Amino acid sequence: MAGSASIKGTxxxxxxxxxxxxxxxxxxxxASGVGKSTVLRLLAGIAEDVEFTGAQSDPGRVxxxxxxxxLLPWLSVLDNVLVGARLRGTPPDTGRAHDTLAQVGLSDxxxxxxxxxxxxxxxxxxxxxxxxxDCAVVLLDEPFSALDALTRAQMQELTxxxxxxxxxxxxxxxxxxxxxxxxxxxxxxxSGLIKVATPSSPIPRPFHDESVLRAQADLFxxxxxxx
Amino acid sequence: xxxxxxxxxxxxxxxALWQAVVWATGVARFILPPPALVARTLWDSRLLLAxxxxxxxxxxxxxxxxxxxxxxxxxxxxxASPMARALVRPMLVFSQAIPVFxxxxxxxxxxxxxxxxxxxxxxxxxxxxxxxxxxxALMRTNRDWIGMARVMGATPARIxxxxxxxxxxxxxxxxxxxxxxxxxxxxxxxxxxxxxKGLGYLMLLANGRAKTDLMFAALIVLxxxxxxxxxxxxxxxxxxxxxxxxx
Numbered sequence: 001m002a003g004s005a006s007i008k009g010t011x012x013x014x015x016x017x018x019x020x021x022x023x024x025x026x027x028x029x030x031a032s033g034v035g036k037s038t039v040l041r042l043l044a045g046i047a048e049d050v051e052f053t054g055a056q057s058d059p060g061r062v063x064x065x066x067x068x069x070x071l072l073p074w075l076s077v078l079d080n081v082l083v084g085a086r087l088r089g090t091p092p093d094t095g096r097a098h099d100t101l102a103q104v105g106l107s108d109x110x111x112x113x114x115x116x117x118x119x120x121x122x123x124x125x126x127x128x129x130x131x132x133x134d135c136a137v138v139l140l141d142e143p144f145s146a147l148d149a150l151t152r153a154q155m156q157e158l159t160x161x162x163x164x165x166x167x168x169x170x171x172x173x174x175x176x177x178x179x180x181x182x183x184x185x186x187x188x189x190x191s192g193l194i195k196v197a198t199p200s201s202p203i204p205r206p207f208h209d210e211s212v213l214r215a216q217a218d219l220f221x222x223x224x225x226x227x
Numbered sequence: 228x229x230x231x232x233x234x235x236x237x238x239x240x241x242x243a244l245w246q247a248v249v250w251a252t253g254v255a256r257f258i259l260p261p262p263a264l265v266a267r268t269l270w271d272s273r274l275l276l277a278x279x280x281x282x283x284x285x286x287x288x289x290x291x292x293x294x295x296x297x298x299x300x301x302x303x304x305x306x307a308s309p310m311a312r313a314l315v316r317p318m319l320v321f322s323q324a325i326p327v328f329x330x331x332x333x334x335x336x337x338x339x340x341x342x343x344x345x346x347x348x349x350x351x352x353x354x355x356x357x358x359x360x361x362x363x364a365l366m367r368t369n370r371d372w373i374g375m376a377r378v379m380g381a382t383p384a385r386i387x388x389x390x391x392x393x394x395x396x397x398x399x400x401x402x403x404x405x406x407x408x409x410x411x412x413x414x415x416x417x418x419x420x421x422x423x424k425g426l427g428y429l430m431l432l433a434n435g436r437a438k439t440d441l442m443f444a445a446l447i448v449l450x451x452x453x454x455x456x457x458x459x460x461x462x463x464x465x466x467x468x469x470x471x472x473x474x
Binding site for chain 1: 369371372374375376377378379380381382385386389390393394396470
């Protein structure tokens with residue numbers, strides 16, 4: 001994807017050139033309001049209000065996991081995981097839904113309502129729903145930012161494990177998260193993308209790894225430096 | 228329980244006040260009958276009252292069902308089609324500027340003295356609140372849910388049926404609650420204009436013959452039935468349409 005975007009005449013970003021590495025995690029890091037979410041909505045094909053000039057290759061059908069779990073409160077956990085099939089009018093694969101719930105550790109909660117779950121559990125249901133979509137490209141829009149630190153760490157590890165080898169774009173404002181999960185890390189600024197040196201170890205990287213800590217500190221500096 | 232007790236206390240207070248006014252003014256029975264007389268008439272005329280109440284309730288229930296169904300469909304159509312919205316919404320608002328009382332004679336002329344003119348009256352009077360509250364709820368659907376559904380490849384019709392309608396059912400329920408109170412008003416207006424049965428007809432008849440006690444009895448039956456209908460609709464809505472955990 002390369003080009004410029006504006007909403008109702010207000011420029012959001014310009015001269016952006018973003019390429020996602022196939023089968024790898026790309027982290028898009030940046031301050032609030034820099035247009036990270038707009039990039040994601042453009043890729044997801046749900047950005048009618050955005051005027052985009054430039055070229056964008058079609059990523060095919062994508063799956064989206066956002067900060068808000070967007071679980072439907074009137075459906076059970078299982079039906080929320082199956083909601084994609086329901087919305088497309090295809091036969092729901094209940095067996096696979098149960099397997100996916102088991103993968104995220106929520107087998108016992110399949111028939112509960114989302115309101116009976118904790119924030120972390122709800123986000124795991126949303127992850128299961130995303131996995132059910134079984135798309136090659138997965139877009140993550142700050143999916144862990146509303147969680148407490150411990151839950152966030154667990155969710156990062158679980159998500160990295162279950163979405164290994166997919167083409168993932170993770171939009172985040174958290175340098176620590178980018179340092180743990182990014183196989184390519186890009187900082188988004190008003191003038192374009194800056195590619196940052198990234199630890200080469202496999203993800204999810206441990207917190208105490210020296211290269212991760214250094215990467216995190218470097219990212220912080222880069223984000224704070226005037227651009 | 229406190230609700231029940233407060234209601235009972237209010238009822239007793241009303242009866243006491245009523246009786247006090249009758250004693251204090253020494254007003255004639257045909258102007259204001261004392262509560263005890265109304266109670267006796269209620270009991271003595273129970274078969275008559277029941278017969279007419281059954282007619283009125285039939286009109287109300289059919290009107291309520293039809294009005295709710297029509298309102299449900301209209302609201303969805305208005306949300307689904309901007310064209311329908313542009314054309315129909317001004318008409319809906321305009322229709323509210325016409326007093327329904329003024330329509331009753333015309334409906335009687337068109338539909339006759341039977342049930343249908345009253346059912347239509349009840350339908351018309353509840354149609355707007357049902358459409359309006361359901362429409363507003365449908366238009367308030369969480370945009371992110373719709374975005375998610377579109378990313379998942381849902382058609383607008385499926386988004387409507389699987390996301391917007393279920394999300395808006397509590398709004399439909401609040402329309403129904405209003406409708407349960409309004410529908411009897413519609414039926415009674417219809418009966419006043421031209422009928423040979425029903426509580427509204429009975430009230431007019433009793434009034435004309437200075438049987439004020441019977442008029443009061445009919446009024447009480449109507450009020451109690453309306454309250455029961457509202458309670459029943461409320462209960463059904465709570466069980467099926469409301470979601471305290473909706474987010």
